[in-house]
Amino acid sequence: MKIHSTTTMIATSTVILASTAFRRGLSFTPTTTTLRRMASTSLSSTTSPPTTPPPKPKTRTRRILSGVQPTGSLHLGNYLGAIRQWVDFQNKETEPFEDENGFIVNTENYFCVVDLHAITMPHDPKELGESTLSSAALYLAAGIDPEKSRVFIQSHVAPHAELCWLLNCATPMNWLERMIQYKDKSAKAESSDSSVGVGLFTYPVLMAADILLYQAERVPVGEDQRQHLELARDITRRWNDLYCKGGAFKKRCKKAGIPSYPTFTEPEAMILSKGDGARVMSLSDGSSKMSKSDADDNSRINVLDPPKVIRQKVKKCKTDAAVGITWDDPERPEATNLLNIYLAVQPSDGSGKTRADIEEEVKDMTWGDFKPVLAEAIVEHLEPIQKRYKEVREDEEYLMGVLGDGADSANEIASKTLNAARVAMGFVARV
Numbered sequence: 001m002k003i004h005s006t007t008t009m010i011a012t013s014t015v016i017l018a019s020t021a022f023r024r025g026l027s028f029t030p031t032t033t034t035l036r037r038m039a040s041t042s043l044s045s046t047t048s049p050p051t052t053p054p055p056k057p058k059t060r061t062r063r064i065l066s067g068v069q070p071t072g073s074l075h076l077g078n079y080l081g082a083i084r085q086w087v088d089f090q091n092k093e094t095e096p097f098e099d100e101n102g103f104i105v106n107t108e109n110y111f112c113v114v115d116l117h118a119i120t121m122p123h124d125p126k127e128l129g130e131s132t133l134s135s136a137a138l139y140l141a142a143g144i145d146p147e148k149s150r151v152f153i154q155s156h157v158a159p160h161a162e163l164c165w166l167l168n169c170a171t172p173m174n175w176l177e178r179m180i181q182y183k184d185k186s187a188k189a190e191s192s193d194s195s196v197g198v199g200l201f202t203y204p205v206l207m208a209a210d211i212l213l214y215q216a217e218r219v220p221v222g223e224d225q226r227q228h229l230e231l232a233r234d235i236t237r238r239w240n241d242l243y244c245k246g247g248a249f250k251k252r253c254k255k256a257g258i259p260s261y262p263t264f265t266e267p268e269a270m271i272l273s274k275g276d277g278a279r280v281m282s283l284s285d286g287s288s289k290m291s292k293s294d295a296d297d298n299s300r301i302n303v304l305d306p307p308k309v310i311r312q313k314v315k316k317c318k319t320d321a322a323v324g325i326t327w328d329d330p331e332r333p334e335a336t337n338l339l340n341i342y343l344a345v346q347p348s349d350g351s352g353k354t355r356a357d358i359e360e361e362v363k364d365m366t367w368g369d370f371k372p373v374l375a376e377a378i379v380e381h382l383e384p385i386q387k388r389y390k391e392v393r394e395d396e397e398y399l400m401g402v403l404g405d406g407a408d409s410a411n412e413i414a415s416k417t418l419n420a421a422r423v424a425m426g427f428v429a430r431v
């Protein structure tokens, strides 16, 4: 799976980041790699005894954070564009490694169910709780492992809402007026004669708060969130510029007993490359994205749809009259989308078909031939997730335990950042 970042971090900022994280007082926990390294140092010491103890390896922590709104059921777009990417990252990149500056980097993954975001559009209080728990259970069922990642509910960590307010006051209105998601959602609401709440307008600021509270360096999301990530970066720069400079800032920090670093780390988006699930399109219109907010349930495949429903939805999905199924023809967005989905749901154990295999397989197929093949591939991919989901959702004690631990751990970090933000802004500390 190819992942590319929105920006290339320049070497100097990497150094600053690394040393900032180090200076933030992150504790040293010996990891497998570091223990091995220490063991090899002490072994070699049997031949020539060292006069001074070996220097402690310098360590730093990098955090990854992401979230999905618990509105309705999660669909294939959320799964392929976001959650599966989190799982891949968790499984492949959580091991400690040494960075270019000689720091041992320990990775911490945080995945939250962003229920405060879910109320930015009209919602049904009867359903919010179940959607929230169902989303959390789905994260775990899709492969998020509580031993490697923290899972929590956003509203269980109060600093999210408080930092959002502070950031709201530091964010120019016109930055938010430019947000595509806000323009789309408010235009839709207006056309159906309903008003939108202020929360929808400041939604991206809450998202920035989610990220900045954890000093998250990387944020795995789908393509549609790129603009929100850019906004979080702009807010970071503006904040650090407005409030974290000069002798007065240093004095406030000293008085509060905290180090005088810029409050926030600038985050980077992690977005899959095109076709890998970055943007899964609607089944009823290959040129608009698959979304929970589409009124037509047939436009999406929900991760928890039973096999029968998946088969029906694929059977009914929009296609075209051309013969043979081809990729990347701008005139045939539906064909490209369905082939992308077919490729994305191939088994990842090495037995899955490649793009070239698929091109060969489908080149002479009719839609009538291809649709059942696609439906079976989706069903097979989702079945184990659905089975695991059922087990997790039925074990409420386990689920609440994971979410409780996640919230405790999130709170610890988030409260520290919030305190630093309050000091930077100049609030009186509570004694």
Ligand code: ADP
Pocket (backbone or CB within 6 Å): 067, 068, 069, 071, 076, 077, 078, 079, 080, 081, 082, 220, 221, 222, 223, 224, 225, 277, 278, 279, 280, 281, 289, 290, 291, 292, 293
């Ligand atoms: P929705 O648009 O369906 O309401 P969210 O806004 O809650 O979904 O998005 C949750 C995550 O899923 C985000 O990282 C988003 O980029 C990703 N995502 C949503 N829809 C798609 C899609 N159609 N294709 C790829 N990724 C998507």
Ligand code: TRP
Pocket (backbone or CB within 6 Å): 065, 066, 067, 068, 069, 114, 117, 206, 207, 210, 211, 219, 220, 221, 225, 228
């Ligand atoms: N706005 C994101 C979406 O609609 C969800 C989200 C909220 C999020 N807070 C976040 C994603 C923080 C990544 C990081 O998909």
